[in-house]
Amino acid sequence: xxxxxxxxxxxxxxxxxxxxxxxxxxxxxxxxxxxxxxxxxxxxxxxxxxxxxxxxxxxxxxxxxxxxxx
Numbered sequence: 001x002x003x004x005x006x007x008x009x010x011x012x013x014x015x016x017x018x019x020x021x022x023x024x025x026x027x028x029x030x031x032x033x034x035x036x037x038x039x040x041x042x043x044x045x046x047x048x049x050x051x052x053x054x055x056x057x058x059x060x061x062x063x064x065x066x067x068x069x070x
Contacts, residue, residue, distance in 0.1 A: 007047075011036045 008015050014033035019041065021027075029038040038044050 009034060009036045009038075 009031040012031065012034040014031055016032035017038065018030045018032045019027075020030070027041055029041055029044045030036065031038070
């Protein structure tokens with residue numbers, strides 16, 4: 001499976017990743033263009049979880065600020 005995501009590949013700048021089928025926590029995510037190894041899937045997933053939590057927190061603060069004004 002290929003998915004277009006960030007971060008960009010540090011080697012070639014490509015954003016498409018290859019998620020090969022495999023057992024949970026036993027396979028690596030690779031760049032679809034140059035085969036750069038981003039590391040284990042669980043580590044890669046944790047990076048995105050952190051980014052999503054930060055974004056949700058920012059959106060919550062913005063919604064709270066909008067409610068206070070309205």
